[in-house]
Amino acid sequence: MPRQNKTNTVITIIFISFITFFANNTVIVPDIMESRNIITAREMVYDGHWLVPTLNGDLRLEKPPLPTWITAVAEIISPDSLALQRGMAALAALLLVFYFYKFTRFMPDINPMVATMILCTCYSVILMGRTASWDIYCHAFMMCAIYYLCKGLTLPGCSWKCFIVSGIMMGFSFLSKGPVSFYSLLLPLLAAFAMTNRPSLKRKGKGILVTVILCLVIGLWWYAYIYAFHPEAMAYVAEKESGAWLNHNVRPWYYYWKFFLESGVWSLLLPTAILLPVWSGDDRKNKSYLLPFAWMFIMLVLLSLFPEKKTRYLLPLLIPASYLMGYLITLWEERLRYKSVFKTDKILFGINSWTLAAVVFAIPVAAWIFLYTPGYITLTVMILFAAVIWAAAIMLAIYARKLKPVKMVATVLALFLFAELFAMPSLKNVINNPEMNSISKTRENQQLKGVPFFYNKENPLRIEIVYAAGRVIRPLTVTDKDSLLQKLPCVVITHEPVKKELPDIWDSADSLFVGTYDDNRWAKRHHRHSSEFVYNVTLLSPKEK
Structure with missing residues (x-):
């Protein structure tokens, strides 16, 4: 890619991520997960509990400290600034998006910007990137590690840079939320990558060994420190956490059958992408389709086998899912240009695009009933809101009629960016308690x-x-x-x-x-x-x- 195009791409990703994760990020009141992280960060700064974290004066060893250290840095820079504390998590989300984009080098038939736009409009990704909790950190570091690991495995010879960076980032991921991202993101990826790309390990053994050593040293030193100085507390926490994984929030194996709903606005597009090989047999052999499909399927199986289940655990699944949907949109963009397009492609694109247009068109009606009528927003705001939303609905209808899938995705992204920039402040009293006397x-x-x-x-x-x-x-x-x-x-x-x-x-x-x-x-x-x-x-x- 020419230097100018690379610069434009980076600027575009930063622009999208800034609005998606940074803009108006203080509107929502912190939940219990955020509260724990921020309180622990405060006690690090003001009580000096950097190596042995505390929560409300009690030992807090259930979570590794890296995200809390980062939040504590925000507290030092600007005390009690929720915007900056969440901004640190937003930087992690930016890291995730950037390496998500770069990872498409291993799936050349996917338009990287299309897949990135889809990822940045998935509900769970937006939510986690706008809150100061642990999840976004571990998966962001792991996405970076995965990129450099796969790059190192596919380059000729031993790329020391790739293996060293991968090991460091894996260590950071472990120091953010233990083995969570290793189990949910890395392990399925390695299995899928081995099946589809079959990388040669010749002359790469030493590099892989360096990756493992760096990961273990960086990821485990804090645990070793706590075990050395607080062995009883460490043993108690280990027993408590392992018990929670097996006994808390236990759900049946099929609990995640509605996983596609976590993609939010793309809840219809994701099942369509999964079923692509049913009507298009050639795509089942394409590595650009097989890699994210296998990655997502293996991840879903592993998460379903684990006794403890929560919907937020599906966050990493949206990474391969976005690639999968990006593949389908890229495929449609190519096929729908020609009259020889499969009739099934035309029908399914029509179902997806017209459904989106209809849902978007109905949003102002719902806003009138649930926002304007109770008095949450003024008539002026309602009119402006409706004008923008209906304009977007009309554009979606035009792109549905003209068979323009990429422009459909871009319109949805623009709608999300508008909501995050201008609608969020108006919805503050809807999302939160206007009667709160804190x-x-x-x-x-x-x-x-x-x-x-x-x-x-x-x-x-x-x-x-x-x-x-x-x-x-x-x-x-x-x-x-x-x-x-x-x-x-x-x-x-x-x-x-x-x-x-x-x-x-x-x-x-x-x-x-x-x-x-x-x-x-x-x-x-x-x-x-x-x-x-x-x-x-x-x-x-x-x-x-």
Whole structure:
């Protein structure tokens, strides 16, 4: 590829990724996974717990620390900046997209930009790339490792650069979420790549050995450190995590049968791509089709065999799935130019494109009912929103009639970029609770500066409350009056009024009611509104004599 074209490609990928993962990334309130990561990062920065991470003052060894270290760097650069904390995850998503694009060198019959556009419009990829959790990091590092490993295996001789970079990135992946990406992304890829490309290992043994050694050294040094200094805690966590894999969220083997729905807007295109060999026999022999198909199928089988199942575990599956859909769109772009096109291709493209156009056309109607009528958006916003969406629907209809599959994908991408740039801010009160009165407001209360926070040990504390409060909140044994009095002055957070929940201390301390705070993501009228997120905050101090 000429240098100018490479530059334009990089700029295009950065542009798409910036809007997809960075723009308006603070609209959604952090969930439990993000809260854990950000709290641990805070305690690294402010309490110095870099090598032995803690969560709300307790050891947090369930997850390797690399993503949290990266989040902690964001905290150092700009304290309490959710945009930057999520921006670090967005950089990982950018890394994933970039090496996803580059990996198409092994599938020459796929238009790399088409496959990339499809990946950047898959729901799970967008969500994970916009949140400061672990998943995007391990898969991004692994995608980079896979690219250099496969490149090293296919180049003549031993490419030390490829094997060294691959080993480093595998180590980073392990240091991000343990063996998760090795099992779900690397292992299926190696099996599929061996079946379709059959790379020669001649003169590559030393390079592969270097990859393995670097991966083990980088990936395992932290575990070795924890085992050396906290062996009991490490043993407990290992038993707990292995038990969770086998006993928590156990689902039947067919639980992932709806895997294609994780692609979101492409939920119809993905099954179409999977069934391509049914009407087009020549494609079943094409390596550009076989590699992503085998990669995805083996991955789906391995994930289905694992007892613990969650839909977010399907995130890596969208990588080969996007290649598969990219192959189909590239194939259609070539075939639909000619009158000799298979009738089946024409019919299936029509079903996909006209369905997309119809769904997009219906979006403003749904917005009128669910957004404008309840008062979430103004009439002006509604009109502008409808105009853009209907314009996109018309374009999709035109491309459906003129048989333009690549332009159809580009229109869907443009629609997503518009939503991420302009629609997200307007939907803030729809996605979140407009009535939220967050405990984060206590951060600005001067009376509470430097005062320790406690909660009733008998009532489990949601970790999201710790994130919002921006401080450690330790458990309190409410029946131990003497111990409690020794902690004064302190702040206690209780579901019930402090007089009712802590009667033993009520008469022995002076109290100042600070307020009632509700950190529910859902409004009170919603069935998912929970009292677990509602707390009374009270400042207790020694009783004046």
